[in-house]
Amino acid sequence: MNQQFNAPAPLQKYGTVSQRLPIGLDADTRQKSVEMLNQLLADTCSIRDMYKKHHWQVVGPTFYQLHLLYDKHYEEQDALVDMIAERIQILGGVALAMAADIAEATSIPRPPKDREEAPVQVSRLLEAHQIILKNAHDYAKKADDAGDDGTNDLVVSNVMRTNELQVWFVSEHVVDTPLARAE
Structure with a gap:
């Protein structure tokens, strides 16, 4: 049985901003924040998925530690994905949601x-992480200058703090010499 479904017109086009939620920000401020946040969302989805890839594929003498660390960081990035997407929706925007769109938009x-x-x-x-943090510093300043305190708070309190902490944990695994040397 082959049934065709007629999809209605989209409720809202990607790239537009609705004013239906009265949150005290003008359309231009919302639009700029949504654009920044969609970039941050694409990059956060990318690093989240990179953590899962590495979780599955890690090998070597630090396998167990990295396997657990990568999975923990994956979960933390996944929580950020949800926070960022919800902020985009609160601002009246449309969040990127499909893998192909994320792959097309990411700067990672x-x-x-x-x-x-x-x-x-x-x-x-x-x-x-460096790409995300450089953008996050820029986006936080722009959101602050525009009076978008909610976006600024999300970027500083959640995105920057989570990524900085993860950089610390991951960078502790950088070694200049091999862990073991066979002779």
């Missing part, structure tokens, strides 16, 4: 499908 370089050594995984994660 895509890792290969291959399994990589733990030091390479750590390096990729630190690079991704």
Whole structure:
């Protein structure tokens, strides 16, 4: 049985901002914040998924520690994804939601499908965190200057603090010399 469904017109087009929620911010401020937050959302989805990829593929003498750490960080990034998407909706925007849209919008370089050594995984994660944190500093200032305190608070209190803490934990796994040397 092949049934065709007629999809109605979209409730709201991506890239537009609705004013239906009276939150005290003008349309221009909302629009700019939604654009910044959708970029942050795409990058946060990317690093979240990179953590899960590395969780599944980690190998080596620090396997157990990194396996647990990557999964913990995945969960924390997943919580950020939800917070960012909900803020976009509160502002009257439409949050990116599909993997293809995230892949198209992210500024984080895509890792290969291959399994990589733990030091390479750590390096990729630190690079991704740096991209997110650089943008977060810029977005927090712009939101503050525009009077969007809710977006500023989310970016500073949640996104920046979570990513900075994760950088600390991940960077502790950077080593200059091998953990063991066979002779």
